[in-house]
Amino acid sequence: MTFELDRRTRRDSERRAVQAQDFFASQFARLAAEHGSMTAAGMAALSAPPLSLDVDGSVWTILRDGATVCARPGTVEDALVVTLSPAEFSDWAQNQITFNGLLVARTLQFRGGTLRDISIWDSLWITMLEGWPTVEAGLVFLDRSGAPLDLNASFTSRDDPAEIAHFLREAGYLHLRGWFDPADMAAIAADMDRALPHYAEGDGKSWWAGMNDGSRRCVRLQEFIEHSPTTARILSSDAWQRMRQIVAGQNRLAHVPVEGRIIEALFKPVGVKSGPSDVSFHRDCHLGRHAYVCARMTVGIALTPTSEANGLLRVVAGSHRVAMPVEIAKTEPYLPVVALPTEPGDLTVHLSCTLHESRPPVFAERRVMYTEMPLEPLDANRGAVDTSVGELRERVSDILRRVDGAVPAG
Template identity: 60%
Template sequence: MPVALDRRTRRDADVRQVSMEEFLAVDFPDLVARHGEFVANGIASLDAPPLAVEIGDQCWSFTPDGATLAVSPGRAEGAVVVTFSEAEFSDWVQNQQSFNAMLVARELRYRGGSERDISIWDSLWLALLEGWPVVDDGIDFLDRRGEPLDLRRLFTPGDDPADIAHFLREAGFLHLRGWIDPSDMAKVSNDIDRALEYCYEGDGRSWWATLRDGTRQCVRLQQFSRRSATSVAILRGARWDSLRQALAGDEELVGPSADDNGLEALVKPVGVTVGASDVSFHRDCHLGRHAYNCSSPVVGIAVTASGEANGQLRVVAGSHRVLIPVEIAKTAPYLPVVAVPTEPGDVTVHLSCTLHESTPPIVEERRVMYTGFALPPRENGTNGNRKLSELRERVSAILLEHSVGPETRP
């Protein structure tokens, strides 16, 4: 069944300091009664080890117990052990940050297991908190009439908006053509060239990567609307608003804003060796806060063509419905992986909780812009998370500091 865009179940106004004792007494019994089966099924299907959580000098283990999840004091045999401070644990059990966020920040302390185990437990824990199944042998992809969905379908403005909205919710992504004049993309590419002249490392509005020859190149231009009147005109046009309405369906979406922070331009060169340029499978909510923000449609505009030669978007269809772990998606996906080759002016959409990646260019560079639509704000809904926002902006610097290649996932 397709899922609604609005999956927000938590509000920042309700965030509190949670100890392990309080979590086990107040939160865990209800969560395990409702979602324990999802966790137990995931552990069995993915051959996950138990999870042991250390806080100070105390330790608790989470293990399968028949068709559900159980917790007991001490370290279970064969467990992967994660060590938390009290503040880290409190954030983790409220989906304020994930294991992946702590891995990216080089702050996760664990032993007795692999990064694959950590990735699986990232998904298992979110399954416990949110009731999002990690495995589902019965998943299918159907159109509004109950017929098999063509996952490579391309939608135009002439298609039924209800079919567009349904496809997005069913598959987690879209490929669109005819919503933007392709001739505008040459103008946008020229705007990118001019904007690059004003960028320098440390300017606070650009990301940089190292190429094979040792040179540094700007790969992400933030605040791009300041430099591209053509792009702003696209985002303010009637056709773009009709796209917003088509994606929203029976729900509500706002934006995108044509202000300083509403648009980014990405340049994806050949031969990146260090830096966040072509990022392998990840969710945009994978640092945390899925339950506070998801799911928003993330919109890409192809400035140049994309494909196997110069890199392209690939998505894991249905990964907003089945919580396949990132490491499993990278090595042995059990959901369909779909490449989305584009022509200049094509539009791609993926939900913020859909797994996706950018493959690296082999022959020539690729250019793309990213913006998005958002769910309407809720009263006392979200104040954001400053730590995660700062972490996202530091990803490029962290990768450079640790000389990590482009396959690393933020």
């Protein structure tokens, strides 16, 4: 069965204030009946501690109860204790924010556990809310004929569109070879150099990183489309539209005008000491709102070569199907990790639920552009949309600048 791309189960129009007392008195039992056994299996497999939530002085603890989970007033020995305000709890209970989102915002308060425990509970909570398993024995990857899938496969524009769309849904990512002219990639790299003087740290449209020599370097350009006619031409081309149609498959993608912040250009310099440059394994939905927006697709356009020797994009195959915790992916992954070496003009595509990381360059700067392709909005979601997580992501550079030597948690 082809994996479903549209993961959206919640609407911003249905968001409301959720009180902790009411949640544990009524909603938790329903969730436990639906996903408690899956959550308990994840707790056992990952040696997760009980989770105690302290909300305005009242404490509830989620813990294993045989083959399922239960919630009890008060805390227990060896629990991970997380302190949330009533507003934070309401958002957390509705997947508007995650522990990781609060961690990145530097507002998470916890004791009695580790960052590994926090990461595990972020995955367990999405299991509890949405039925996305944290562990799954015997996960297999199959092509359309039922044969084992080659996780290192790449595709050209001449390959079967149905095979390409299937691979994305099965594995959670794509490597598309030679989709654009390398000469255009060189022109765009030159546009980045010409655009750089138009950006300054703190301008709200660029990210900056601290270097080993003490200097500050720009690593991300928003609104780059205004500075690169070649990029605008590519994003308006028939080849780009055909790629969109292929990866969309039976789903419908939102129309995004070729203007404003449609695409970002990234410098990957050698010698970054701190800041949001090459980020270790994370999901694009890991700050929150998975159930409202996933699965979006992120397309990377390689402007310079990437390789195992000098750094590249790595993905965790199947991590859109199994919610392996971020901290586990960094240290002891139990799903296949796949490297995606690229040449100028290649594309990478990953789902917003797929764990991925950018390995830092070793001897030569890399350059790449990224753009998102969201699903067409749901009718009930066309009104006011929560933008807090997106705004948090945009503030990452400023947050890290105020915390010396910090890096984003994913």
